[in-house]
Amino acid sequence: MKWPPTQMSLMRMHWLVWAGVWIIIFLSLIGMDGLPASLIFASIYTVFYALIIHGNANYLLPRLYRKGRIKAYVAAVIVLLSVAGISKGMGVFFIYNNWFAEQKETFRYIYIFNYLVAGVLTYILSFLYRIALDYFTLKRHTEEIIFQKTQAELNLLKSQAQPHFLFNTLNNIYYEAYREAPRTAHLIERLSEIMRYFVDESPKEKVLLSTEIQFLENYMALEKIRIRHGVDIRFIKESCRADDYVPPMLLITFVENIFKHGIDKSSSDNAIDIWLVRSNGSLYFETRNKMPQQPQINGPSGFGLKNLQQRLTLLYGDTYELNTNASGPYFIASLKFPVN
Structure with a gap:
């Protein structure tokens, strides 16, 4: 039987996706920057993208936008993009200038502007990530429902050993008990109704x-x-x-x-x-x-x-x-x- 996916499997999928992103960035940089710089910059770029995408998709959208707090959401997005863009720009410039540059360069604010633009594009992509995440979450819930329904049906089949024979026997006991002890007969009737509920009603949606x-x-x-x-x-x-x-x-x-x-x-x-x-x-x-x-x-x-x-x-x-x-x-x- 196929088991439904768990939260752990989704986490593994997330890690695999970001590992793939890191590898793509690393391969695109290694031809120009060499191995040490490519390792560092690929890590910085991946963290930058992950911060914006997960920050918007997993925190700002569900906790602010979807609860109708639009102004707070817009302000939070601006802060997120600004912090991510400035941090990336300053970090990349500092590392490159002090570790890899043959001649130190002068810092220019155009670096920050470029990273802010990149952050806006990444922010737009975060909506696609949120849509994909909602899809897989819905799919996982659907599979869990199907799995639980199948398990319930299997358990029901196991418990339905000759139910009609049992009900008929209870009915016979009920009529015998009714002559001598009506209260006991009434309890037997309730027990019979409970068992019929389990067999006939509980499997229904x-x-x-x-x-x-x-x-x-x-x-x-x-x-x-x-x-x-x-x-x-x-x-x-x-x-x-x-x-x-x-x-x-x-x-x-x-x-x-x-x-x-x-x-x-x-x-x-x-x-x-x-x-x-x-x-x-x-x-x-x-x-x-x-x-x-x-x-x-x-x-x-x-x-x-x-x-x-x-x-x-x-x-x-x-x-x-x-x-x-x-x-x-x-x-x-x-x-x-x-x-x-």
């Missing part, structure tokens, strides 16, 4: 929000069985529409981690507050739980939160908001993302 809510409620109902003194769960839903679609398994991370790390099993004062609100084309999901007195890891952490962040980035880019923080005795986790 998006599911109905109502299906996702039902999955959360079934999960919480089963988890409550393990809490000796019980837990008070308040699940508030506001303005949620029947035709809303969301990616499956997106909201479960917060709830799952509360039951894993945010419940004090020796206390009778456990409460979970959950809000799911639709507003202005976005869904806002928040959980709040009282932190246990015994030291534990509270809230989403480790691989759960890391995987959630990676998935959200692949799905929504930078249009989502994910926050976790402690506020007094409570731990609060919130997520906001576009719907439909």
Whole structure:
């Protein structure tokens, strides 16, 4: 199976490109300037080009221009080109005049002007570099999505050993239990619905929000069985529409981690507050739980939160908001993302 490219492979590509630039400059200079001068000047020129291209493409464009800070961006570009041009001009003149010139030359400001013009041309090329970088980044994200989807499908196939036989067996157990213990039968029904969700809904790219809510409620109902003194769960839903679609398994991370790390099993004062609100084309999901007195890891952490962040980035880019923080005795986790 082909693995998706990593950030390290992109870094290697960058180093290879700049090594190629250095070699081209070196070969163009060695015929006139000789080996020692060509080695030094090729390095200076490469640093000059890299400073302008990376400075504009990786810092000024994303941090100033794309955030609408146009005046600050223009000022920063002027400073970048001036510093790079003056540094290159003064550096090349000093090294050449003191190390390689047979007769020392007088410094002329035309040197600086020429390097400033070269800097402007390099600045223009930096936009092509930014376009290429965005293309490869998008391509890498696309390959990661395809790879993760393939892995999920393979994992699903492994876990689907005779699912219908299992569901039919659970249904038979449900009807038997219903006669003697209706509450137990109801829990078996919820377990069956969770398993059907994993088999039928989780492989989909998006599911109905109502299906996702039902999955959360079934999960919480089963988890409550393990809490000796019980837990008070308040699940508030506001303005949620029947035709809303969301990616499956997106909201479960917060709830799952509360039951894993945010419940004090020796206390009778456990409460979970959950809000799911639709507003202005976005869904806002928040959980709040009282932190246990015994030291534990509270809230989403480790691989759960890391995987959630990676998935959200692949799905929504930078249009989502994910926050976790402690506020007094409570731990609060919130997520906001576009719907439909």
